Amino acid sequence: MDTIDLTKEKTAEAKKEAISLSGSQAVLESLIAEGIDTVFGYPGGAIMPIYDALYDYNDKLKHILVRHEQGGIHAAQGYARSSGKVGVVFATSGPGATNLVTGLADAMIDSTPVVAITGQVFAHLLGTDAFQETDVVNITTPVTKWNYQVTDATEIPAVLAKAFYIAGTGRPGPVLIDITKNAQIQKFDYEGYQKCNHVRSYRPKPIIRKEYIAEAAKLINEAKKPFVIFGQGVILGKAEQEFKTFIEKAGTPAAWTVLGLSALPSDHPLNVGMLGMHGNYGPNLLTNECDVLVAVGMRFDDRVTGRLDKYAKQAKIIHLDIDPAEIDKNVKVAVGVWGDCKETLPLLTKLVETRSHAEWLERFRECDKEETKEVIFEELHPSTDILTMGEVIRNLNELTNGNAVIVTDVGQHQMVACRYAKFNQSKSNITSGGLGTMGFGLPAAIGAKFGAPNRTVVAIIGDGGMQMTIQELGTIMQTKLDVKILILNNQFLGMVRQWQQLFNDRRYSFVDIASPDFVMVAKGYGIDGQKIAERDKLKDALQTMLDHKGPYLLEVMVGKENNVFPMVPQGCSVSEVRLK
Amino acid sequence: MKQEFTITVYTENHIGLLVRIATIFSRRKINIESLNTSPSEAEGIHRFTIVIEETEEVVRKLARQIEKQVEVLKAYYNTNEEIVWQELALYKVPTDEIAEKVKVERLLREHGARAVVIRKDYTIFETVGHREETDKLVKVLEPYGLIEFVRSARVAIIKSSKGFHEKLKEFEQTEPGEELVENEFLDKQDQVFTM
Numbered sequence: 078m079d080t081i082d083l084t085k086e087k088t089a090e091a092k093k094e095a096i097s098l099s100g101s102q103a104v105l106e107s108l109i110a111e112g113i114d115t116v117f118g119y120p121g122g123a124i125m126p127i128y129d130a131l132y133d134y135n136d137k138l139k140h141i142l143v144r145h146e147q148g149g150i151h152a153a154q155g156y157a158r159s160s161g162k163v164g165v166v167f168a169t170s171g172p173g174a175t176n177l178v179t180g181l182a183d184a185m186i187d188s189t190p191v192v193a194i195t196g197q198v199f200a201h202l203l204g205t206d207a208f209q210e211t212d213v214v215n216i217t218t219p220v221t222k223w224n225y226q227v228t229d230a231t232e233i234p235a236v237l238a239k240a241f242y243i244a245g246t247g248r249p250g251p252v253l254i255d256i257t258k259n260a261q262i263q264k265f266d267y268e269g270y271q272k273c274n275h276v277r278s279y280r281p282k283p284i285i286r287k288e289y290i291a292e293a294a295k296l297i298n299e300a301k302k303p304f305v306i307f308g309q310g311v312i313l314g315k316a317e318q319e320f321k322t323f324i325e326k327a328g329t330p331a332a333w334t335v336l337g338l339s340a341l342p343s344d345h346p347l348n349v350g351m352l353g354m355h356g357n358y359g360p361n362l363l364t365n366e367c368d369v370l371v372a373v374g375m376r377f378d379d380r381v382t383g384r385l386d387k388y389a390k391q392a393k394i395i396h397l398d399i400d401p402a403e404i405d406k407n408v409k410v411a412v413g414v415w416g417d418c419k420e421t422l423p424l425l426t427k428l429v430e431t432r433s434h435a436e437w438l439e440r441f442r443e444c445d446k447e448e449t450k451e452v453i454f455e456e457l458h459p460s461t462d463i464l465t466m467g468e469v470i471r472n473l474n475e476l477t478n479g480n481a482v483i484v485t486d487v488g489q490h491q492m493v494a495c496r497y498a499k500f501n502q503s504k505s506n507i508t509s510g511g512l513g514t515m516g517f518g519l520p521a522a523i524g525a526k527f528g529a530p531n532r533t534v535v536a537i538i539g540d541g542g543m544q545m546t547i548q549e550l551g552t553i554m555q556t557k558l559d560v561k562i563l564i565l566n567n568q569f570l571g572m573v574r575q576w577q578q579l580f581n582d583r584r585y586s587f588v589d590i591a592s593p594d595f596v597m598v599a600k601g602y603g604i605d606g607q608k609i610a611e612r613d614k615l616k617d618a619l620q621t622m623l624d625h626k627g628p629y630l631l632e633v634m635v636g637k638e639n640n641v642f643p644m645v646p647q648g649c650s651v652s653e654v655r656l657k
Numbered sequence: 658m659k660q661e662f663t664i665t666v667y668t669e670n671h672i673g674l675l676v677r678i679a680t681i682f683s684r685r686k687i688n689i690e691s692l693n694t695s696p697s698e699a700e701g702i703h704r705f706t707i708v709i710e711e712t713e714e715v716v717r718k719l720a721r722q723i724e725k726q727v728e729v730l731k732a733y734y735n736t737n738e739e740i741v742w743q744e745l746a747l748y749k750v751p752t753d754e755i756a757e758k759v760k761v762e763r764l765l766r767e768h769g770a771r772a773v774v775i776r777k778d779y780t781i782f783e784t785v786g787h788r789e790e791t792d793k794l795v796k797v798l799e800p801y802g803l804i805e806f807v808r809s810a811r812v813a814i815i816k817s818s819k820g821f822h823e824k825l826k827e828f829e830q831t832e833p834g835e836e837l838v839e840n841e842f843l844d845k846q847d848q849v850f851t852m
Contacts, residue, residue, distance in 0.1 A: 214673055219680045223727040224673070243727055275831040278669050278730045402721040 095266035100230030100256065101130035103267050104194065105138060107237035110270035113165050115139045115156060115527045117149040121169025122209055124196025126261035128167075141527065141556060144548035146173050148520035150180025151546070154189045155524025158507045159482055159532070161315065163190040163245045164524060170197045171209030174255070175216065179514055181251045182220040186511030187336060188313060190249035192240050200228040200257040213255045222250030230263035238273035247281030248400040249313055283401055283415035290421060293395045293412045294428030296369050300393075302437045303329045304367035306352055306360070306381075309336035309510075310374010310398060310418055317341070317503045319422040320373065328432035330441050332360035334375050335491075336510040339500040343479060349441040353381040354645045355492040358452075358654055359444030361645055364389050365652040366440070371395045374418050377407040378511065387650035397421050451656040452642045457497065463636040464612060466493040466565045472616050473535065473563070474499045476623055481533040482507065484525050486518030486542030489571035492641045494537045504529075516545030522560050523552055533561065533623065540566040540592045547598065553628045554602040561622050562606075564595055564632040567639065575640045599630040606630030661690070662716045662734050663742065663813045666705040667697060667821055669728040678705060678729075681722045687711060691744075693810035699821045702730065708811050730828050735815055742813035746791035747773070748782045748798055749805040755780055761801050768794045779804055 098106065104127055108116065116138060120128040131140055143149040146168040153164030168174050174195040184191045198207040214226050223243045227236055236254060244252040297303055305327075311320045317340050324331045324341075330349040331341060341348050350357030352364070361383075364370065370392040375381070382388045385407060393411040396404050397418050404413035414421050456467030470493060473481075479499035484507040485491040491508055500506060507525050509517040522536030543564055553560055570588040577585050599606040606629055609618045615633070622631040645654045668674055675694065682689050690708040697704035709716065716734050724732040752775065755761045768790070770782040784791055788808070795806050 215676055218673065218676050219684060226673075276727065277828050279727045400725065402718070402725045406718060406721075 095268045097264050098267040099126065099130065099261065100227075100233050100263050100265070101126040101261045103230060103233040103265070104237065104256070104261070105130055105134050106267070107234050107270050108165060109134075109137055110272070111163070111237070111241045113138070113163070115141065116165045116167060117141045117143055117152040117156070117524065118167030119143055119146050119149055119169070119173060120167075121173045121196065123170035123198055123258050124167060124173070124194075124261070126258060127194070127196065127256075139527075140167075141523070141552065143520065143523075144551045145546065146176035147179055147516065148523075148546055148549040148552065150177045150184070150191065150193060151514075151517050151520035152524030152527070152549075152552075153191050153193075154180060154184050154187075154517075155484060155507055155521030156528035157189050157191055157524075158521070158528070159504055159525040159534075160528030161504060162528070163192055163241055164528075166191065166193050168193065168195050169209065170195060170213065171211050173209075174213040175211055177253070178217060178220060179512075181217055181253065183509050183512040183514045183517065184251035185220045185222065187509065188249050188309060189251065190244040191251040192237075192244050193251060193253040195253060195255045196261065197226065197255045197257045199259045201259070203228075203257070213253070217253050220251070221253045224253040224255070226255040226257070227260050228257045230260045230265045233260065234267065234270050235273070238271060239276060242273035242276065243279065247279070282399060282417045282420075285414075285416040285421055285424065287424070289412055289414050290424045291428060293371070293397075293414055294425055296393050296395060296412060297327055297329075297371065297425075298430050300369035301434075302367045303327065303369040303371060303434065304363060304392075305329045305331040305371045305373060306334070306364075306375060307331060307337045307340060307373040308334040308375025309340075311337060311340040312503055314374060314399070314417050314419040316374075316417075316419040316422055319419060319426070321345070323422045323426045323429070326426050326431050327429045328434045328438075329371065330434070330438050332356070334378070334381055334510070335495050335508060337375060338495055339505040340503050342501050343499040347438070349438075350445070351496055353378075354383070354647075355496065355641050355643065356381075356645075357445070357496070358448035358643050358656060359441040361643065361651040361654040362444055363440060365391065365650065367392050369393050369395065371397070373397045373422070374399070376403050379407075382407065383645045383649055383651040383653070387652070397425075448643065448656065456493075462612070464610065464615065464633060465639055466490055466567075466635050467497050468612075469563070469565060469615065469619075469633050469635065470494055470497040470537075472619050476616070476619055477533060477535070481505070481535050482525050482529055484508070484518055484522040484534060484536045486536075486538040487513045487515045488539045488542060489567070489575065489639075489641050490537055490539045490565040492572075493565075496641075515542040518542055519546050519562065520549045520552075522562070523549060523556075523558060526558050526560050534559075535561045535563055537563045537565060539571065540564060540568060540595075541570045541590050543595065544590070544592065550599060550602040550604060553604060557627055559626070560628050561625075562599075562604075562628070562630040563622065564630065565635050566592060566595070566632055567635050567637050568592070569637060571639075572641070574638070578638070578640070579644075580646070595630060595632045604628045604630055606632065608632040608634070610634035659710050659712050661708060661710050661737055662713070663737070663740050663811065664705070664707040664709065664716065664720060664723070664732060664734045665813065665815060666707065666723055666732045667699070667730040667824075668703045668705060669730070670701060670703040671728050674703075674726070674728050677726055678707075678723055681719060682709065685719075687715070687719070691810040693812050695812065697821055699825045702821060702825060706811055706813050731821075731824060733815060733818075735813075739817065740813040740815050742787070742811050743785050744788060744791060744811050745809040746784050746794070747805075747807050748784075748794065748803060749779050750782065750798055751802045751804065752776060752778060752780045754801045758801065761798075764794075764797050768797070770794065
């Protein structure tokens with residue numbers, strides 16, 4: 078097939094001249110028209126026509142062959158999170174599609190824009206229990222923002238336009254399009270691609286009610302101890318600057334959720350740290366002391382709030398969110414400000430008075446001092462010979478100067494990385510927050526590197542999570558992708574072990590996990606690496622990893638039974654945060 | 658306090674939406690007492706009528722989760738005081754019982770039942786009304802050999818509703834107008850999702 082030049086297609090006159098394309102070609106043309114340059118995927122029977130068409134699109138569309146569909150969707154998520162664009166993943170019907178489910182659920186709860194395209198059996202075979210047939214649309218309904226099955230090729234351009242529009246606008250989320258094989262093969266008159274910008278039943282942005290902005294500003298202006306807590310909404314809304322201007326004018330301390338991390342530079346004087354179960358001492362304790370709590374683009378997850386009936390009861394709560402269903406969902410608010418924070422924050426900034434709240438800010442500093450004394454100093458500068466996760470992150474900070482994209486897996490290393498990693502710019506912390514998907518880290522780092530090719534990407538992964546998606550080393554091998562893999566090995570499923578130690582009388586039930594020789598495994602994939610367990614080798618080893626041309630795996634043996642503190646135990650109030 | 662609420666949902670008429678709405682209830686382990694889907698007064702717009710027994714707070718959250726679905730235009734919820742509703746019931750009774758026993762005929766008359774089909778072996782009656790009324794007739798007919806009974810889902814009209822035509826025009830605008838108050842619930846919690 079000759080590659081078709083469809084650039085002219087966008088003009089009105091050219092649109093009348095329809096070209097005969099197959100459904101598969103239309104899928105690829107649609108992706109290109111949406112500005113997609115990278116697709117992650119895995120071929121199979123029911124998606125073969127799309128892969129056949131892909132053969133001719135090699136120069137326009139980069140396809141990354143992953144080793145498992147779960148890796149494919151996590152890579153698409155990582156790509157979306159580091160680039161701010163929509164991630165795309167291809168999978169075949171049946172097992173290919175069901176392997177996407179974890180990633181879809183992860184993208185759903187973490188509001189990540191992803192379009193998944195799955196092959197499906199021929200339309201005439203639907204419902205016959207055909208080979209590799211599963212009811213993908215129904216399986217994925219609870220974990221997608223929208224999904225749709227295409228059985229006729231003529232629907233493809235419009236359905237994909239709608240898919241990208243829905244995935245990327247409003248509160249973003251995953252969209253799955255299931256395309257039957259006959260629709261992929263079918264030829265039809267393609268009249269060019271028209272981007273979607275309106276769906277009748279879908280309101281991506283609620284209308285801003287100025288009176289609520291005024292009410293919120295009044296509360297903030299009257300506040301003696303205002304406290305801002307923010308989440309990923311700031312990043313998704315590309316409102317980092319607007320947010321910074323707002324807190325600077327209002328002079329409020331600001332603390333972040335795990336997904337909000339990197340929206341505000343780590344060294345910003347008003348950045349008081351992390352919220353939630355393993356967050357910082359001050360932000361947790363003082364949530365129950367502030368008089369006005371301003372929540373921006375976050376959803377009051379239970380890991381953030383702790384016990385709800387003892388959460389910020391003394392405070393008047395203002396909640397800015399683009400998703401109306403979030404307001405009053407977990408926490409009753411005094412003022413709900415619906416809208417895109419890119420728009421609501423400047424309106425609010427205009428109305429708030431310039432303040433400094435120095436004394437109140439000092440309270441956070443005091444808490445920080447106490448936390449440093451009790452927890453942080455020992456974690457970052459341990460007095461024993463055994464390495465801690467925290468000191469690895471500290472050394473990494475010193476070498477990257479906070480410029481790297483940090484991708485983490487799930488568990489203790491994740492909490493430590495979020496607590497201690499430093500960031501200068503947004504979209505730099507990529508982690509599975511809401512779903513807590515072990516195995517997310519490695520494939521997400523692959524996607525993150527494709528999404529931000531000019532940045533250093535470091536995947537920080539535990540020994541447990543690494544073994545969940547270790548096959549993606551194959552993807553790194555084949556693409557020669559420059560991803561740095563930092564395994565923090567404590568020879569345990571550490572977070573579960575920590576809970577078993579604290580709450581189950583040290584009954585260590587199935588957390589003692591054996592690991593392969595990760596360095597040797599990496600070597601098998603042609604990836605260089607080394608393993609260290611001594612402090613005096615740490616900095617050099619990290620430097621070697623960062624300087625290495627191409628992928629590198631560094632395994633650091635850390636303390637087996639170290640715990641992450643502070644901790645708000647489950648069922649406790651944020652003010653019951655434990656330092657040890 | 659839990660009470661009966663009727664949720665009215667205006668949607669696009671698309672395959673798969675029923676599952677999407679049903680899972681909003683099932684994932685929270687909330688039983689749907691009655692569910693009806695039908696066309697609405699606005700062309701091409703589908704109308705779900707869902708009855709559940711829950712607290713107002715839960716129902717409000719459910720309504721917002723429903724409205725969040727891409728293909729849902731609007732979700733309203735109302736107490737029984739705010740709506741007019743009906744359910745239809747069908748009863749199959751042996752014809753000879755009715756023919757022979759005057760009492761049965763009187764009972765049917767009392768309950769406003771209407772014969773739909775009369776055959777030698779059985780007769781099918783219908784009644785329209787609230788659940789208590791249709792249930793009562795079941796009890797009454799049981800001793801006379803009630804063969805089959807079925808009741809429809811609730812259909813309900815919101816007393817204060819101005820219909821969906823105007824609202825639909827707003828939705829069809831590419832850019833929502835300034836005067837459009839989307840987050841009306843913020844003003845008055847008690848009028849949430851009513852028109």
